[in-house]
């Protein structure tokens with residue numbers, strides 16, 4: 001391959017380009033739908049990433065939970081490497097030898113029956129909405145095109161046109177209409193409002209067991225059990241979006257396990273791909289999933305053997321319960337550390353397992369400013385709305401690493 005040169009004669013290679021140059025080039029050539037912190041990651045392992053200049057950072061965001069097992073977990077990399085040497089893509093025009101095992105593993109992990117394999121989280125959400133509507137027409141007998149789905153205020157379920165149709169975040173919506181009808185929004189964590197919104201047209205209730213983007217909003221004890229009881233009684237489906245909350249993050253395999261409930265449809269994504277490939281799934285009850293018949297829904301990449309191999313390896317990691325237990329143990333350390341900062345730069349925090357939303361005193365700085373200060377301390381976090389910082393380290397983080405991150409947060413807050 002010959003080296004490509006542009007008009008100044010400089011090689012168009014990414015090697016030897018500084019972080020500052022790469023950030024400038026990205027601003028010129030990549031759509032500005034994100035506002036990344038000024039760090040250019042070139043390598044990563046476990047809980048650590050390294051930038052182009054060789055500076056090391058502790059990753060306290062973990063790809064919004066896509067990296068629950070850290071960067072390049074050896075077992076996941078080995079599974080991906082092995083599969084790269086076998087077969088990577090067949091399309092579902094043919095069977096592949098990895099898909100059945102992946103679906104069996106998910107059934108075993110969740111207690112549900114069948115899997116619809118997709119790629120991104122938004123696709124899993126879209127797929128579940130389609131399944132719920134079809135179930136409403138075919139099983140529940142809702143009149144054609146009248147099905148409604150109840151969602152919660154402050155939700156985040158992805159970025160497609162239909163999904164932003166029922167977002168209440170003006171930044172996510174404005175300029176993207178017209179929107180998909182058929183959604184009703186009720187306040188989160190309000191069972192009476194949910195009950196009032198359900199009627200004969202209702203196909204499903206779609207809820208995040210903990211609202212991540214909203215700032216790690218944890219509902220009151222009894223809410224999830226209440227949603228389960230209510231949906232059961234009303235004959236509507238309970239769809240739990242565990243794309244961010246699931247797969248060990250909160251100290252249990254699923255966040256709904258904190259109230260010992262099982263939804264009818266469970267949405268998984270992010271960590272299911274092991275930080276290697278996009279893998280998502282709708283996992284559900286057989287009688288509900290069975291409304292899909294050949295040709296009615298699909299995905300070229302969904303269920304591909306590479307994704308299935310990595311997803312199966314992710315499920316294997318979760319089988320022993322050690323990540324869940326570690327998330328509980330270190331989650332207590334995280335909560336203690338944050339409690340110690342309340343009144344010293346932190347207004348309040350919410351946490352479950354290794355997942356926390358920290359409301360910083362706006363007088364000290366915006367969430368963005370605090371994130372930038374933490375970056376200079378070698379800690380990667382991300383702000384969410386306003387003055388809230390989200391903390392979600394890899395579940396492989398050590399006690400010492402967690403202590404140092406909490407120490408750095410105290411330092412930048414001037415505690």
Ligand SMILES: *Cc1c(COP(=O)(O)O)cnc(C)c1O
Pocket residue numbers: 064120121122123125156157158159208212241242243244245269270
């Ligand atoms: C990230 C996320 C999604 C969307 O996943 P993508 O892979 O970005 O499409 C959906 N729901 C929740 C709760 C999420 O956190």
